[in-house]
Amino acid sequence: MLREVLQHLDLRPGLTVCDGTVGAGGHSEKISQAIGEEGILLGLDRDSMMLRLAEKRVSGQNRHLRQASYREIGSVLEELKIESVDRILLDLGLSSDQLADSERGFAFSLDAPLDMRFDTRSGESVTRLLARISESELDRILTNYGEERFSGAIARRVVERRGTEPIKTTRDLCEVVESAIPAKVRRQSRSDPATRVFQALRIAVNDELRHLEEALKTELHQALAPGGRLVIITFHSLEDRIVKNSFREEDRWQVVTRKPVSPSPAEVRVNPRSRSALVRCAMKK
Ligand SMILES: C[S@@+](CC[C@H](N)C(=O)[O-])C[C@H]1O[C@@H](n2cnc3c(N)ncnc32)[C@H](O)[C@@H]1O
Structure with missing residues (x-):
């Protein structure tokens, strides 16, 4: 759903964007191209292995990668002396590189120590x-x-x-x-x-749902400039419910996606792991 995600992010040169789950940097690479050199990109991930992969795709001036939860976006912005961001993307869950990691036991098909912490x-x-x-x-x-x-x-x-x-x-x-x-x-x-x-x-x-719930309550909203957009891709009905309920707070958010966007049958055929993905977007009031 890369196309739909980029469409909802509504990017243009010069914007300040936070990819709160940078992963291997797939989305960030596209964001980086769209905001140009004058735009600022901040990529966060709880997993240092993912940041090392992201570095290969996202680097240079105005590009910042940090090991942090998106729940800590406020303190990272403070450190970087950035007042607010225009866009935030969260692509929740696990990346295929983590699934393939034979050290941490994310995949049941690979014999590995049972860790699973990001x-x-x-x-x-x-x-x-x-x-x-x-x-x-x-x-x-x-x-x-x-x-x-x-x-x-x-x-x-x-x-x-x-x-x-x-x-x-x-x-x-x-x-x-x-x-x-x-x-x-x-x-x-x-x-x-x-x-x-x-x-x-x-x-x-990883206490994943609490990170999402708490971040939606304060940090993500605070970090966005008025009119800024938050785009979230969820993979689990519990995550989607948290996002949907949070976006219902009409004094804080203006919902852009009345119904969540789901992948086309063709995309699910090519990438079966995308079958439960849903995209929602809201604008900070
Ligand atoms: C589906 S992957 C993201 C893939 C990425 N969009 C790309 O294009 O390569 C999800 C990533 O989110 C990270 N993650 C999960 N929970 C997080 C959190 N609370 N804060 C920051 N990163 C988190 C995981 O470590 C993983 O790398």
């Missing part, structure tokens, strides 16, 4: 979370963030397994998930049940 300097890895969490709390995480039907059985198996040995790798976790789901259900399932479990645990250890 920023490994702080917080708790999935291994540590699974070592201490109560069965009921894990059940809640798998239900809320993964919509996992067998959340109760998986949570029970996790607690049983850690009683004999820690759950340290993606393979350990896949074995636990597999043992909790009836073979018939596994055979009939369109996607691997581990997909939902991994997604739920990643959202939990």
Whole structure:
């Protein structure tokens, strides 16, 4: 949905833009071209590995990359002595480079240590979370963030397994998930049940929904100049609900996308991971 995103960002030379989830810099590269050398681009990411990739596409004068959550945009602007920004883009979730990273266990198909933190300097890895969490709390995480039907059985198996040995790798976790789901259900399932479990645990250890909710409440709105635009791509119904509800505050936002923009069937065919993506845009009043 690159075209739709760029259309809603409504870029022109000289604008100041924050890409709050710069990732490998795909969107930022296009933004950089559109705002020209006199425009300012600020790229944020919680993951230092992604910033190293972004550097290859976005560099030079008026281009700034920082390891920070978009929730901290205010302090980064202060450091750079930038008063406000004209546009903010958030492209939430995980990048394909993180999925392919064999060190942090984002993908169930690669055997790796179970970490899944975007920023490994702080917080708790999935291994540590699974070592201490109560069965009921894990059940809640798998239900809320993964919509996992067998959340109760998986949570029970996790607690049983850690009683004999820690759950340290993606393979350990896949074995636990597999043992909790009836073979018939596994055979009939369109996607691997581990997909939902991994997604739920990643959202939990990175506290992703709280970052989004808190940022929408204050920082993103404060950072934008009046008339500035915020464009958000979500991949999960919980994220989209948070964005939709926040944009309903009519004294703060003027909604540009009455209905969220979704990818065309052709785009989903080429890039199946885009199937749950939704784009919303609002203007600061
Ligand atoms: C889907 S990727 C972005 C891809 C990017 N738009 C591109 O074109 O390459 C999502 C990125 O957001 C980052 N991320 C997730 N939560 C974040 C947060 N709260 N603040 C900053 N970055 C975050 C992830 O580390 C990941 O690199």
